[in-house]
Amino acid sequence: MSNIEELLPHLCEDDRANFMKAVDAIGKAFAARTSIEADPQLIANLPQVREHVLTGGEIVLDLSAALDALAGDPSISNQLIAAEVKAAEVSKIKEDTANMSRAAKMNYARERGLDRPRDDVASTMTINEHAAVLAGLSPVQRMVYARRHGLV
Template sequence: MSDINDLLPHLSDEDRANFIKAVSGVGDAFESQTTIVVDPEKIANLPAVREHVLSGAAIALDLEAAIASLKADPSISAKLIAAEIVKTQHDTIRKETAGMSRQAKMTYARERGLDRPRSDVSSEKMTLSEHLAVLQSLSPTNRIAYARRHGIS
C-alpha cells in the first residue's frame, strides 16, 4: 500500500481538502477522548482516512475505526498506558487527601516525595542566576511557587 501523501498531488483540490479535514477531525477526536496528541503522519495512512479520501468522500469517515486503529499502534498504546497510570496516581492522591488539613497535606506530600520539582517543569537549561532574575520580576506569592516548582527553595 503506497503512502497517501504520494497520491495527494494527483487528487483534486476537493479531495485534498477532505484529506486535511479528515486528518484534523481524527486527531481532534482522539485528543478529546485520550488527551494525547498524535502525529498527523500516523493519522494520514489509517485505512478509514484512506477510504474516505480516495472514495471522494463517498464513504463516510469512520471515526471509531480510526480511533481504534490509533489505539492499536504500539507507540500510542504505550502513551495511553502511561497517561492512565498518571491519572490513577492523581486520583489516588486526591482521594487520600480529600479530608486532610493543609498541614496534613504537606506532611503527606513530603512523606511521598511529592514536594520535589517535577521532571516536566524542571529546567536544567537555566542557571541559578537566570532563575533569580525571573524571581525578581514576580510577586512574593508567585516567587514562592516558582522557587518550589524549580527546586530553588
C-alpha cells in the same frame, strides 16, 4: 499498498481537501478523547482515511473505527497507558488527602517526594536568573518561590 500521500498529487483538489479535512477531524477527535496528540503521518496512513479520500467522500469517514485503529498503534497505546497510570496516581493522592489538615497534607507530600519540582516542568532558568527574580520579592515571597523552584 502505496501511501495515500503518494497518490494525492494525482487526485483532484476536492480529494486533497477531503484528505486534509479527514486527517484534521481524526486528530482533533482523538486529542479530545484522549488528550494525546497523534502524529498526522500516522493518521494519514489509516485505512479509513484512504477509503474516504479514494472514493471521493462516497464512503463516509468512519471516525470511531479510525480512533480505535489509532489507539491500537503501539506508540500511541503506550502513551495511553502512561496517561491512565498518571491519572490513577493523581486520583489516589486526591483520595488519600481529601480529609487531611494542611499540616498532614504537607507531611504526606514530603514523605512521598511530592514537594519537589517535577522533572517534566523543570526550570530552564540559571541560578543567576533565579537570583534576579528573588531580589525583587518580599521575604515571604522569596521562600515560596525558592520552595516552588527547588532552590532550598
